[in-house]
Amino acid sequence: MSYVVYLAATALFLSGVLLFRRPRNPLTLSTCVAIILGATVFVCSAPLTLAAVNDLTGIPNFGAPLTYGMLTAYSCSLLILLINWRGGPRERVRRMVLRSMAAYGLLVVAIVVLFALADASTERLRDLDTYYANTPYMREMILLYLLGHTAATVAMCTVCVKWASEVTGLLRTGLWLIVLGGALDVTGFQLTKYTAVVARWCGHDLDALSTSVAPPMASLAALLCSAGFVLPRLLPSLSAHWRGLGDYRRLTPLWSLVRYVSTAPKPPTSWWDLPQARLQWREVSIHDALLALAPYFDDQVRERAHQAALRAGLVGGAARVAAEAAMLTDAARRAAAREAPFDEPSTYRLHATQVSGTGELVELARALHRSPTAVPAGTVNAPESEEPHVA
Structure with missing residues (x-):
């Protein structure tokens, strides 16, 4: 499972690197930050990473608040990206970005505080959500990170659906990819997590939903969302370079x-x-x-x-x-x-x-x-100018 998660993280990271051309552009910067945070979430959530973090800190399950905090930051970055993408008056954009950062910053603090108050001495690398579903403070922490992620995802999908009806072309395609990724996140990751946790509250065992179904669905959803954000910004540039390469050869x-x-x-x-x-x-x-x-x-x-x-x-x-x-x-x-x-x-x-x-x-x-005509190479009485070799 760790290697599948690492593969998804690598794909996300590479897409962010490809897009990182003008870091001073708020839209480009927010896109890259969102993608790289998404990749970081996957790296942090891998069992191998969780075990390494726990061993390094000497605190059982320390990887949990780290992962949930990164997921919360990722949720916030999605909202900020949408705010910058939609644009508008600079002061209004700045105000909305600061509000989002404040709200999700408080959420991260709450996750850390709840973990510090909880008794989570048994290390769980794969089933922490369901294992501690009934543990005081851990229960609230788990529910809090899920609700924060759900709020960001639903808001993102709502804005994208509304916006998709107003635009055309690649932008519309990208928005629908984001909606598809968000819907998959809600149904394949969040709903399965909620179901498994509630089942524990009711005395049932549906842990497989949380440990086997949710992770791959989250990976696919993140890849779709990233493709939706990157496609309208990267594809025109790639197409232009592809046409340029063709003209260069012709x-x-x-x-x-x-x-x-x-x-x-x-x-x-x-x-x-x-x-x-x-x-x-x-x-x-x-x-x-x-x-x-x-x-x-x-x-x-x-x-x-x-x-x-x-x-x-x-x-x-x-x-x-x-x-x-x-x-x-x-x-x-x-x-x-x-x-x-x-x-x-x-x-x-x-x-x-x-x-x-x-x-x-x-x-x-x-x-x-x-109708080519041979001309002796290098015999013209003019300075020769060489160009770089192209493979």
Whole structure:
């Protein structure tokens, strides 16, 4: 059981690390804190951790108030995350955050005080809730942490359901994942805990609900909630980097043709550079090379290629791009042969240099890929600029 809990904690922790990019942003910070607290709860609740904490402190069951206190802090962090996510006037957000922290801070203090007053001398690593369900002060402590977690979960689900009807897209998907995780937490973890504890009060034994059913349900619920919080914030960025990686690779034919003309500064060589940063550097370098090749542009080559493209069935932009690719290839050949540029350079400007983004550059690279022309590498009389190796 400990290893399953540790696996869930690791998954939560990794999702928090992936999201931790701008710690000064309240929403990002509160999201990461909530996820990392959730991971900490799982680590603390594992029997191996509980035994280690008890041995380290020399106090039987000291791991119980530690775990319940962390769970209470996690519940509070969920409310704070929702407050920051929903936004509003800064003073109102700040006031609601402070109220939540005060309420759950008092709850943590109450849990610690009740444990200190209770007689819990027998160490229980798996069934503490049910074993001490009838013990004075321990009974109240157990009920108190469950009620605090229930209040936070119900409030979270209520807000998310209401908010989901007002938004669309990834945000709505994330909210419904949070609702699903919260519902699973209430039914799979909290309800089973309540049932097992009440059964003990009534003289029955339903401990299996608390020891075997509740922990895996809590793990799954936390993972769903974390996915709901992370998805709307992380997926757009990941999608952008994925598209950037695709464009970076699709620009390879064009970059291979002009790379030895570019005099753009060398980029950082760190292996962890994100695809968007690599794409931006390649785009700047290509534009630099195209500017250097402009004096070699031959309008006659372009016009002949344009007519040939029209005869081949290409129309509009496709014919234009094919003609530009032919002119660019000819210019690179001239530069590679160290020929002198034209006395009266062409006034034509590539369409890709007049629009923003990499879309037109990618189209030009595709045209070069369809009809590649070999240009001797490294023979252009210009400083060579190397880019970092990409595996």
